[in-house]
Amino acid sequence: MKRSSFLEHVGWTGAGIAYTLSAGGLFAGRAVAAMNDTVDFVQISDSHIGFHQAANPDVAGTLTSVVANINAMPVQPAFVVHTGDITHLSTAQQFSDAKAILSQLKAPLIALPGEHDVLGNDFKPYLSNFKIPQSTSGGWASWDRGGVHYIVLLNVFNFEKMGLLGNDQLDWLAKDVQPVKAGTPVVVFTHVPLYALFEEWGWTTQDGTKALALLQKFDNVTILNGHIHQIVTHSEGNIRFASAAATAYPQPKPGTAPKPGPVTLAHDDLLHAIGYRTVELDGAAARIEDRPLA
Numbered sequence: 141m142k143r144s145s146f147l148e149h150v151g152w153t154g155a156g157i158a159y160t161l162s163a164g165g166l167f168a169g170r171a172v173a174a175m176n177d178t179v180d181f182v183q184i185s186d187s188h189i190g191f192h193q194a195a196n197p198d199v200a201g202t203l204t205s206v207v208a209n210i211n212a213m214p215v216q217p218a219f220v221v222h223t224g225d226i227t228h229l230s231t232a233q234q235f236s237d238a239k240a241i242l243s244q245l246k247a248p249l250i251a252l253p254g255e256h257d258v259l260g261n262d263f264k265p266y267l268s269n270f271k272i273p274q275s276t277s278g279g280w281a282s283w284d285r286g287g288v289h290y291i292v293l294l295n296v297f298n299f300e301k302m303g304l305l306g307n308d309q310l311d312w313l314a315k316d317v318q319p320v321k322a323g324t325p326v327v328v329f330t331h332v333p334l335y336a337l338f339e340e341w342g343w344t345t346q347d348g349t350k351a352l353a354l355l356q357k358f359d360n361v362t363i364l365n366g367h368i369h370q371i372v373t374h375s376e377g378n379i380r381f382a383s384a385a386a387t388a389y390p391q392p393k394p395g396t397a398p399k400p401g402p403v404t405l406a407h408d409d410l411l412h413a414i415g416y417r418t419v420e421l422d423g424a425a426a427r428i429e430d431r432p433l434a
Contacts, residue, residue, distance in 0.1 A: 178409035180286075182247070183417040185223040185366030186386035188256065189241070190234035195402030196387035197411060199228075203241050203387045205433055206416045216247045217418070218285070223366035223384060224254025224331030226270065226295070230262070235269045238339050252292060253279070254331045254367060280309055282316050288421055289320050291328045295345045303332030303345035303367075310350050315326075317354055325421065326355060328363040335374060335381055338394035343368050355379060362426050369401075370413075371430050382428055385415050408434055 187203045196202060206222075210220060222242070227234035242249055251270040258266055263279065272292055275281040281292045293313070295303035305313075320326070328334075334348035345351070355361045363378040368391065369386040389402045390413040405413060411434030420427045 149287075169262075179215075179418040180421045181419050182217045182220045183223060183364055183384050183419065184210075184220060184387055185331075185384040186220070186254065186369050186388055187238060187241075188225055188386070188388040189238040190228035190230040190231060191388055191402075193402055193404075195404045196414075198434045199388040200241060200413060201239060202411075202433060203238075206245075206387050207241060209246050209431070209433075210416065211244070211246050219248045219250055220245055221329050221364075222249065222251040222270075223329055223364060224252045224253055225256040225366060225388075226254065226266075227257055230257050230259045230265050232265060235265055239269050250292070250329075252329060252331050253294060253296055255296040258296055258299075261298055276312060276349055278312070280312065283381075285287070286421065287324065289317075289324050289326045291316065291326065292328045293328060293334075293351065295330050295332045295334070295348070299332075302339070302342040303330075303334075303348065305345060305347050306353055310347065310354075313351055313354055317357075320358075322357050323359050325426070326358045326361045327421075327426075328355070328361065330363065330365045332363050332367045332385060333381065334363055335376065337368065337372060337374070337381075337383065341394065341400045343394065343400075348372040352376070352379060360426075364419075368394075380426075384417050384434070385413065385430060387414055387416065390414065 177220050188199050189203065191199045217409045224242055226238045250272055253263065253266045272279065272281050277296050283290050293305060293309065297304045297306050332345050334345050334351055335342055336344040359378055361380045363379060364384065366384050368383050369389065369391040370383065370384045371385050374381040391400050392403055415430060415432040418429045418431060
């Protein structure tokens with residue numbers, strides 16, 4: 141992939157990088173400071189357009205509110221990344237509805253698939269609506285910007301009990317990171333956590349340890365994912381993980397329920413449990429601010 145072509149295609153703007161990772165938990169990570177004038181990018185996740193249950197009867201409305209908040213930022217981010225489960229059942233109408241909302245973003249959009257977007261391991265509906273610019277034939281991608289190496293990994297192949305990357309993607313990743321210097325900050329986007337966040341619920345990636353081994357050489361790696369609908373942070377050496385809140389509904393904290401699934405809250409509590417994330421980058425440090433809708 142020609143990274144310069146990628147940058148031109150999505151229309152990159154803005155600059156910078158820095159992170160503060162909040163403590164994990166369903167309501168963790170609320171904004172603790174006023175929004176700075178600029179951010180590098182915004183992460184949203186798990187919009188589940190097409191979901192119609194008590195946990196959130198208007199997922200289109202909450203996603204629309206998130207888009208409006210992002211568009212109201214005084215300086216637009218370089219891009220917005222959606223880390224998967226754009227739709228709930230990957231139907232043509234759900235993709236159309238999601239695209240109509242997300243197309244209102246002023247900033248360029250990079251949207252990963254979640255397992256809900258590729259039911260039956262069928263990537264065609266997703267690819268026809270949200271294919272990542274300049275991605276490989278498998279759908280994954282990387283690019284460089286502002287001294288940072290960005291990587292998109294897809295780990296929803298043959299999704300049944302947990303995530304999966306597959307040998308082709310791992311081989312590509314090995315070749316991709318080989319020439320990148322160890323001091324280069326790396327930011328990775330996935331849908332399912334790459335580490336064993338809670339294996340009993342499938343909140344892990346079967347071959348994630350192989351990808352993490354390839355990233356160990358770097359001094360500073362930040363991995364951002366969705367899937368679990370809550371803010372949970374974790375560190376392993378120089379690798380930092382941060383799962384994002386959904387824009388649709390929360391799920392229970394690991395092990396606090398018989399199984400994962402939508403958690404129904406009072407409306408105001410729901411708005412405190414869902415939202416979006418801003419990320420600033422400054423050299424090797426990174427600051428994350430998780431911003432609820434209320």
